[in-house]
């Protein structure tokens with residue numbers, strides 16, 4: 765699996781380029797202010813990007829969608845329960861004192877777990893509400909393999925959990941999503957969060973003080 769991540773000021777939110785090393789098909793996850801660097805990474809790897817997938821629709825995760833869409837001409841996917849946030853991206857920006865342009869409409873809402881495909885890889889979509897109503901975990905696996913790499917958005921972080929004080933957030937729901945969905949994966953599963961360094965399910969299960 766080809767994997768590149770970038771994060772820039774002010775939010776230092778991780779955006780991802782994920783590609784199939786065999787077919788050179790790929791996806792972009794959560795393009796934000798670092799979108800130019802993601803597009804550059806995709807080009808450098810010779811990837812043909814097939815989809816823009818969003819883990820959720822908070823401002824920091826979507827500010828690069830318009831640019832990615834314009835450059836790539838590929839569909840945008842989001843969970844339907846976060847579309848209200850996506851459509852309010854301009855107002856979300858105002859809350860932070862930022863001028864943000866409206867983003868192009870979502871093309872597809874995730875249907876169940878999918879799965880979606882690029883090259884020899886599948887993306888299983890797991891609904892993990894709590895940080896926001898339409899948060900999802902994108903579980904990327906190579907065809908025919910059990911092992912997944914998780915892109916969890918802002919649901920779980922290395923040593924922390926997502927905030928639940930924003931619109932539609934709910935702590936008991938977040939904890940249930942982490943315990944029932946994310947912790948159903950084996951300990952050696954790699955977790956890429958929306959902010960900060962990667963971790964593993966085992967490490968968070970054992971050491972995350974919000975979850976012990």
Ligand SMILES: [Zn+2]
Pocket residue numbers: 820822895918
């Ligand atoms: Zn968020």
Ligand SMILES: [Zn+2]
Pocket residue numbers: 777822824825918958959
């Ligand atoms: Zn975020």
